[in-house]
Amino acid sequence: MKDKIKIFLESDLLEKYLLGATSAIETARVERYIVMYPEVRKQFEELQENLEIYAKMHAIPTPDGLKAKIFHRIRKQDLGRRKVRRFAIAASIAAFLFAGSSYFFWNQNMNLQDENTMVNNRIQNLEADMKQQLEDVRNQFIVLNNPQTKKYLVNGNEKARELKAVAYVNPVKKLSYINVRNLPNLPEDQCYQMWAEVNGDMVNLGIIKSIEDKDKLLPLPYGKNAISYITIEPMGGNPSPTVQNIVANISY
Amino acid sequence: MPPGYFLISHPAMSILLEKHIVELLQERNEKAISLLYDHYGDTLYGVAFKVVRDEELAQDVVQESFVKIWKKSDTYDPSKAKLFTWLFRIIRNTAIDKLRSVQTKSDKEIQLDVSNVYNLGIDAIRPEFMDVRENLEKIEHKYQVVLDALFFQGMTQQEASDELDIPLGTIKSRLKIGLRELGKIYGSTLMMLILLILK
Numbered sequence: 001m002k003d004k005i006k007i008f009l010e011s012d013l014l015e016k017y018l019l020g021a022t023s024a025i026e027t028a029r030v031e032r033y034i035v036m037y038p039e040v041r042k043q044f045e046e047l048q049e050n051l052e053i054y055a056k057m058h059a060i061p062t063p064d065g066l067k068a069k070i071f072h073r074i075r076k077q078d079l080g081r082r083k084v085r086r087f088a089i090a091a092s093i094a095a096f097l098f099a100g101s102s103y104f105f106w107n108q109n110m111n112l113q114d115e116n117t118m119v120n121n122r123i124q125n126l127e128a129d130m131k132q133q134l135e136d137v138r139n140q141f142i143v144l145n146n147p148q149t150k151k152y153l154v155n156g157n158e159k160a161r162e163l164k165a166v167a168y169v170n171p172v173k174k175l176s177y178i179n180v181r182n183l184p185n186l187p188e189d190q191c192y193q194m195w196a197e198v199n200g201d202m203v204n205l206g207i208i209k210s211i212e213d214k215d216k217l218l219p220l221p222y223g224k225n226a227i228s229y230i231t232i233e234p235m236g237g238n239p240s241p242t243v244q245n246i247v248a249n250i251s252y
Numbered sequence: 253m254p255p256g257y258f259l260i261s262h263p264a265m266s267i268l269l270e271k272h273i274v275e276l277l278q279e280r281n282e283k284a285i286s287l288l289y290d291h292y293g294d295t296l297y298g299v300a301f302k303v304v305r306d307e308e309l310a311q312d313v314v315q316e317s318f319v320k321i322w323k324k325s326d327t328y329d330p331s332k333a334k335l336f337t338w339l340f341r342i343i344r345n346t347a348i349d350k351l352r353s354v355q356t357k358s359d360k361e362i363q364l365d366v367s368n369v370y371n372l373g374i375d376a377i378r379p380e381f382m383d384v385r386e387n388l389e390k391i392e393h394k395y396q397v398v399l400d401a402l403f404f405q406g407m408t409q410q411e412a413s414d415e416l417d418i419p420l421g422t423i424k425s426r427l428k429i430g431l432r433e434l435g436k437i438y439g440s441t442l443m444m445l446i447l448l449i450l451k
Contacts, residue, residue, distance in 0.1 A: 010424065012409035015402060020341030031332065050431040052336045054399060058298035066297075066311055067289050070318045074285060077319060 018047050143175045160184045160247035167250045177217040193233045195241045198223030227251050270335045277325040296343045302404045303347035317343045348406045395430030
């Protein structure tokens, strides 16, 4: 270890380092030695002291005006730096604005895309609905126009005398429809509900909304010797028909 | 002898001053440059002149160096080197670069002749520099040549040995003895100054 320090001190690395003439690797090595070994540190301290003394011996009074020249150059340089900084600030603001507007437009584009998808879906749904409705109308037309279609007039019993309905049944096509023409008004907490008994099963056909369903043909499930009922049920419908409240029935 | 000269020469005072200047540099206060110039300007100008051997060039070197000092003030690390060492490195390297770029005097023989430099600059020397100049004369010429080659001409010990035709071992010992002599001379001057002031 001692030898290592001796060899180091005998080389001129420390002197070179003192004068700032070492390479990056040499600098790292010297700085490591200075930190690690007190002998080297002491030697370096002495070298620094002596360099300062020796340099001071060569001092020459500076010429007048040199200090002013130095300050002039330093201020000019600082001004330049400040300009660069101002430019940098302006550039960052511009970049920020650009980023902001880019995000805004990107966001808008995404929204428009979403909207576009939504509109397309709606169009497709409408198309499907339209096809479905057209199909329904065609079926209705077939049933109504078919010579084999039987037409049944339905009248309400004593509980609803004004009830008028027409049922159309085609046994060949196995299709049946009902058109409720008139329904007597009910208290607000009651409604009409349709049922069909097909092959021994009671099927709930839903609530008849008197006004809107007036001109509509409601499909009925087809079955041999089926019976359809209209009952008065509490508002909102019932899972099973209330037999004593039957106002009309159609056998077909 | 102005009282300030003694104050700055005193090691404790110069340490305080150094600390103050370093703080100002780190704050990027222009006062740092003013203080540096007032306390090290003459020495740095002398070093620059010693390397480039031309007053105009030396002034350019000092100007450029101070701009570098101001620009690089945040790179100075007081734990690694004394302030003067850092300043010396900047002025020396700037001066050597300047000399290389101008290439006015490439003949190293002339540069190594120490006495010429002082004959050139002697009129400019103020009385307060006279005693340090005397001190310089106290150092034997053979040591001076070695110190100058290493400190001002940017030579390595090997290069100095080749250039001056002195064995490497002698260069090493002259450098070490020369530096020791410096310490001795400086020490005695300081003692003398203290005695003078106390009287």
